[in-house]
Amino acid sequence: MKQSRPRLTSLSGRSPAILVLEDGTCFEGLSAGAPGSTVGEVVFNTSMSGYQEIATDPSYRGQLITYTMPHIGNYGVNALDNESVGTQAAGIIVRSLSRRASNQRSEQGFEDWLVERGVVGICEVDTRELTRRLRQGGVGLAAIVHDATAQDSAAALELIAAHPGYGSVDYVSEVATTRALRVSAEDAWQSPLKLTPADVAEQEHSDGPHVVVMDFGVKFSILRHLLARGMRVTLMPRDADRAAVEAQRPDGVLWSNGPGDPDKMEPFIAGVRELSERYPTMGICLGHQLLAKAFGGETFKLGFGHRGPNQPVQNQRDKSVAMTSQNHGYAVRRESFPEELEITHVNINDDTISGFSHRHLPVHAVQYHPEAGPGPNDATSFFDDFARELAGRHASGT
Structure with a gap:
């Protein structure tokens, strides 16, 4: 059995821990975060x-x-930087976990935050070697187990074997809203977001365009960008039908990012097309994949995905390049790309589709994250374009 040993045998009383990949590779390290064990796609x-x-x-x-x-946790955490109500990762893997947070915005140490939220982690792992293995062999299930050494790998493999495959789980059902919510904030960037049930929300005084966000696991930064552009925002459950959306009287619809295999969202594809033929539409990440599928496209799983803030994307119309933040494990297949859609953006690293527009409808989608969170701000103009489109529709009353 292949093994990678930790740099240190002890650190501030941490117990030994292991990370075991589904092929049996074992990385020994030290415990971090909440105690216990966890399984997920690494x-x-x-x-x-x-x-x-x-x-x-x-x-x-x-x-x-x-x-x-290699060094994580040095500036702590704070409530404003959360991208959702809870912590979503099944576990975290780091080389070196900072024992001290130093930043004027810090409200809590990263590890204390992980413990408080029940997130199991492992530190003192050779993350460079691990990343190399994932790039070469692809992602797959793995287990983090505390109070364990390489001799316990067999038990970790049993945990993995008992866990469902990543693509077989409907993770969207675990992170998306099940009721309509009004989204507001005193300040789009400096205040906490308020999510109020739409049926009890106070009458809004803003006269800005109204966008319905179909929630498949939306990031808070997306909502903040919409609010910052003067839009009224309503978050809707993924199974909301056309009548429910029309009752909100929106000027446009945004299909959000979210986790998991887009093929698991097949029951909602017909609704995606129906609404996109009715309203100006924007799709981000999973929303990009759902819109492609709605018009006849197909998706496939990437070997190790695109996850990071340094993904170069080229605009196919003017050949400009933007550095973008990305986080996805699936992409739209070129070979079956629908004729009625036009590829507008391409990932320079591997030539995968990073954006498209409908040739006749006001439908636009990107595989990257224009909101960043974290990442560069090269692509935020996508929100500006969407805001202008909705403002025109709002002003005309159509």
């Missing part, structure tokens, strides 16, 4: 900062996050 993210946003991103539901940045 992936890696190349961000140098933003560990809190990553851990709270609903798209990471059911996954063990490997942070390739």
Whole structure:
């Protein structure tokens, strides 16, 4: 059995821990976060900062996050940087976990935050070797087990064998809203988001365009970008039908990001097409995949996905390049791409489809995250374009 041993045998009284991949590879390390064990699809993210946003991103539901940045936790965490109500990662894997947080915005240490939220982790792991293995062999299930050494690998493999495959689970049902919610904030960027049931929300005084966000696991940063552009925002459950959406009298619809295999969302595809033929539409990440499927496209699983803030995307119309934040394990297949859609953006690294528009309808989608959270702000103009489109529709009263 292949093994990778920790750099240190003890650190502040931490117990031994192991990370075991489904092929039997064992990485020995030390316990971090909440005590216990956890199983998930092991992936890696190349961000140098933003560990809190990553851990709270609903798209990471059911996954063990490997942070390739070797030193994690040095600036702590704070409530405003959360990308959802809870912590979504199934577990975290780091090289070195900071024991001290130093930043004026810090409200709590990263590890204390993990313990409080019940997130199991492992530190003192050779994350470079782990990332190399994932790039070469692809992602798969893995287990983190505390109070264990390489001799306990067989028990960890039993945990993995008993766990459902990542693509077989409907993770969206675990992270998305089940009722309509009004989204508001005193300040789009400096205040907590308020999510109020739509049937009891106070009458809004804003006269801005109204966007319905179909929730498959939306990140808070997306909602903040919409609010910052003067839009009224309503979050709707993924199974809301056309009548329920029309009752909100929106000017446009946004299909959000979210976790899991887009093929698990097949029951909702007809509704995606029906609404996109009725309203100006925007799709992000999983929303991009759902819109492609709604018009006849297909998706496939990438070997190790795109997860990080340094993914170069080229606009096919003007050939400009933007550095984008991405987090997805699936992509739209070129070979079956629908004729009625036009590819507008391409990932320069592997030539996968990163964005498209409908040739006749106001439907636009991107595979990257224009809101970043974390990442560069090169692509935020996507929200500006959507806001202008909705403002025109709102002003005309159509």
